[in-house]
Amino acid sequence: MLRIVFAVVWLLLSAWLVIWVGEGLFGVNQRQSILPFSGEDTLGGPIFIGVAWGLLLTFGGMFLGLGRRRKPRGDVQIGVGVVVEISRTGLTVNDVPQYDLFIRVTPTAGDEFIGQLRMLVDASDFSALQIGQPLAVRYSATDHDTVELADPHDPAVRDALLQWRIDRGLIDPSQVRARTTGTQVPASVLEVRPTGRRREGQSELALRVLMAPEDAASWEADTTVFVYPQAISHLQVGAPIWAFYRREDPQTVAVTIEKEAGR
Secondary structure (H helix, E strand, O other): OHHHHHHHHHHHHHHHHHHHHHHHHOOOOHHHOOOOOOOOOOOHHHHHHHHHHHHHHHHOHHHHOOOOOOOOOOOEEEEEEEEEEEEEEEEEEOOEEEEEEEEEEEOOOOOOEEEEEEEEOOHHHHOOOOOOOEEEEEEEOOOOOEEEEOOOOOHHHHHHHHHHHHHOOOOOHHHHHHHHHOEEEEEEEEEEEEEEEEEOOEEEEEEEEEEOOOOOOOEEEEEEEEEOHHHHHHHOOOOEEEEEEEOOEEEEEEEEOOOOOOO
């Protein structure tokens, strides 16, 4: 409802300015204009209307839909996107600049595509949006131009991203059961070695980890993991991580950086 009110007011102001400019071009005596807010003071009205029109155009875009992309509709799916380009739109709201992010999305099924995400980004958050940065995104299966960020803490998003990794071989088939149905415990990195393999823009690391469950004695295990370049610093020797294992097979381990809720 508020969006409709903003749109109607902005259109009325636009019509007022068009008529006022037309009267000036055709030599109409604007002291006798048919427009409201005219009369003896022929400049006060236009100045007031012009300022109001400009403010609505600048700050009312979020209600009018100006400078904002639609949210995904219909068959909304979850995928992994990588930022390939960042550019400012020139719009600033409350000193927060607006950016266009062009994101290459790898869907759960089908070919890659590049979608555009327009959003306000505070200076303190901008460092987290760099070229090559992986992001969880939602997109429309019928409109690939429509992309929005997905909440990585949403269980549905986590499950979709895990399945995406499994489908693309980013989790070794021998580790899938441990990763999907195993117990998550704290661990730490004892050794790390790049294998030289790359897949989906990620590099494979061979790790030796120290498993440290709270209810059992610790042990060492060997595993591998594919990670984005930005995450390699979290897997250095001595780094605390999380690992999954099944009690009947403690040597088959899958690792991750974050602890998952409910584990």
